[in-house]
Amino acid sequence: MPTEKIRHIALVGHMGSGKSTIGSLLGNLMNCDHTDLDVVIANQAGRSIGVIFAEKGEKFFRDLEAQALDSKLSTQEPLVISTGGGIVERSSNRILLKEKSFVVWLRADINILVKRVNRRTSRPLLKEKDPLEVLTKLDRERGNLYEEIADLTIDTNNMKATNVSEVLFDSLKSRLGVENE
Ligand code: S3P
Numbered sequence: 001m002p003t004e005k006i007r008h009i010a011l012v013g014h015m016g017s018g019k020s021t022i023g024s025l026l027g028n029l030m031n032c033d034h035t036d037l038d039v040v041i042a043n044q045a046g047r048s049i050g051v052i053f054a055e056k057g058e059k060f061f062r063d064l065e066a067q068a069l070d071s072k073l074s075t076q077e078p079l080v081i082s083t084g085g086g087i088v089e090r091s092s093n094r095i096l097l098k099e100k101s102f103v104v105w106l107r108a109d110i111n112i113l114v115k116r117v118n119r120r121t122s123r124p125l126l127k128e129k130d131p132l133e134v135l136t137k138l139d140r141e142r143g144n145l146y147e148e149i150a151d152l153t154i155d156t157n158n159m160k161a162t163n164v165s166e167v168l169f170d171s172l173k174s175r176l177g178v179e180n181e
């Protein structure tokens with residue numbers, strides 16, 4: 001593959017869209033490393049995302065998130081990168097993502113996302129809040145931003161993570177195949 005064609009695959013979308021699980025499955029299918037920005041941030045900070053929010057606030061977290069994104073997008077070998085739902089909030093992140101990765105938006109209806117996030121309660125933005133209210137508001141703020149930077153959108157409603165990763169892999173294979181000709 002010519003060097004200029006090597007691009008990371010970045011998964012974007014709301015909380016509950018399956019970015020972490022699908023990213024890991026896709027990394028296996030593509031035989032390349034997968035990295036989850038929330039895990040990178042938590043490891044570097046030595047504390048969970050919830051504790052970072054609680055102790056240092058959201059702005060501090062967003063700074064760490066921007067640094068982690070920049071650092072991962074600068075690596076030479078191609079990566080599958082699972083981002084956090086708020087990665088699109090900063091325009092500098094959106095510019096970097098567009099420039100240095102093939103962006104995949106894992107789209108899902110809000111009522112489906114609500115069901116998925118209800119199973120996990122560790123997310124600081126949802127703590128003691130109504131997930132439907134929070135996700136509806138975030139969708140108004142971020143929905144267009146995901147759309148704006150996406151090179152590919154996959155509708156994940158009613159799909160299992162394994163299905164999504166396979167559909168995505170097939171789609172990427174044909175696109176990368178065309179790019180490599
Ligand atoms: C956030 C989403 C979370 C995490 C943090 C903030 C957001 O990641 O980065 O809690 O702003 O939507 P997931 O999208 O993986 O839940």
